[in-house]
Amino acid sequence: LTPQASRAVEAFVGLLRAHSRVTRELNGQLVAEHGLTINDFEALFHLAQAEQCGMRRVDLAERLLLTPSGVTRLLDGLERTGLVGKGSCPSDARVTYAVLTEAGRAKLEQASCSHLAGIGSLLQEHFSPDELTTLAELLGRLGEGEAGAGSA
Amino acid sequence: LTPQASRAVEAFVGLLRAHSRVTRELNGQLVAEHGLTINDFEALFHLAQAEQCGMRRVDLAERLLLTPSGVTRLLDGLERTGLVGKGSCPSDARVTYAVLTEAGRAKLEQASCSHLAGIGSLLQEHFSPDELTTLAELLGRLGEGEAGAGSA
DNA sequence: GAAGATTGATGGTTCAATCTTG
DNA sequence: CAAGATTGAACCATCAATCTTC
Numbered sequence: 637l638t639p640q641a642s643r644a645v646e647a648f649v650g651l652l653r654a655h656s657r658v659t660r661e662l663n664g665q666l667v668a669e670h671g672l673t674i675n676d677f678e679a680l681f682h683l684a685q686a687e688q689c690g691m692r693r694v695d696l697a698e699r700l701l702l703t704p705s706g707v708t709r710l711l712d713g714l715e716r717t718g719l720v721g722k723g724s725c726p727s728d729a730r731v732t733y734a735v736l737t738e739a740g741r742a743k744l745e746q747a748s749c750s751h752l753a754g755i756g757s758l759l760q761e762h763f764s765p766d767e768l769t770t771l772a773e774l775l776g777r778l779g780e781g782e783a784g785a786g787s788a
Numbered sequence: 789l790t791p792q793a794s795r796a797v798e799a800f801v802g803l804l805r806a807h808s809r810v811t812r813e814l815n816g817q818l819v820a821e822h823g824l825t826i827n828d829f830e831a832l833f834h835l836a837q838a839e840q841c842g843m844r845r846v847d848l849a850e851r852l853l854l855t856p857s858g859v860t861r862l863l864d865g866l867e868r869t870g871l872v873g874k875g876s877c878p879s880d881a882r883v884t885y886a887v888l889t890e891a892g893r894a895k896l897e898q899a900s901c902s903h904l905a906g907i908g909s910l911l912q913e914h915f916s917p918d919e920l921t922t923l924a925e926l927l928g929r930l931g932e933g934e935a936g937a938g939s940a
Numbered sequence: 941g942a943a944g945a946t947t948g949a950t951g952g953t954t955c956a957a958t959c960t961t962g
Numbered sequence: 963c964a965a966g967a968t969t970g971a972a973c974c975a976t977c978a979a980t981c982t983t984c
Contacts, residue, residue: 760792
């Protein structure tokens with residue numbers, strides 16, 4: 637077992653633990669304060685950034701690293717609570733758009749503040765600004781490529 | 789939104805994507821080649837490192853970042869396939885030990901090689917040795933603390 | 941036939957409740 | 963009553979199959 641391989645394993649184990657810790661913490665906050673999971677939040681966020689606040693479900697799947705069926709089920713929940721609505725595409729009857737409702741936009745704005753604060757405090761508690769930049773850069777490199785859920 | 793906060797969000801999103809990409813890839817390899825999930829492998833690994841190759845289930849839960857019931861269910865599977873057995877504690881009848889069987893040890897050795905290679909190639913493809921060291925250190929810091937599943 | 945979307949069945953994990961033992 | 967372990971219900975995600983439309 638070479639030193640390099642050993643470093644790789646350390647990084648891998650660290651990734652597992654860090655992910656578990658961070659997502660547990662932030663998801664807990666988000667659920668407790670706003671009744672949203674991380675994925676719920678990210679879905680609202682991406683929809684808000686889209687033109688007309690609408691996206692094809694298959695594009696949303698890519699952003700969220702979910703399979704198409706995962707998106708259908710996630711949106712089922714958000715539709716049931718009135719945060720997202722359906723729209724149809726005039727030029728292609730196969731696609732269903734997911735569109736942010738007014739309630740959804742309000743919920744997003746309301747949750748954004750505390751969620752961003754939660755992310756910030758969790759990370760800034762451990763890292764200096766420079767370290768944070770380095771970490772973001774390295775993780776970004778690792779996550780790129782064919783990261784999609786349906787890529788296999 | 790301060791630049792620091794923005795870096796924190798980048799790091800967070802990077803963590804989510806990197807974790808998804810890495811675990812999908814490695815889990816896929818492990819399942820395809822050896823019929824084990826990452827958690828199966830980690831469980832066998834930790835048991836192999838323990839005295840007598842046995843551990844209390846609650847201790848295993850801590851290592852694996854699972855709840856006690858998660859461990860019970862994970863071990864159910866490993867017991868069904870004969871890789872792990874049960875042992876009792878003479879001094880405390882509440883505890884059940886999980887012990888690695890001979891088959892379990894063999895399976896672990898057989899899977900270790902390709903799994904370590906998979907981890908190595910996936911990470912070394914993206915990072916120089918120095919970067920790998922840095923990444924491992926930063927992630928290690930983020931994952932420490934009360935990372936356990938039952939800590940909430 | 942391929943693409944977007946959905947559905948049924950399945951696996952893995954958690955939470956809350958329970959059982960047993962200390 | 964606390965600790966270890968398990969069980970039932972629920973949740974979230976996946977895969978495979980299906981339906982509709984291009």
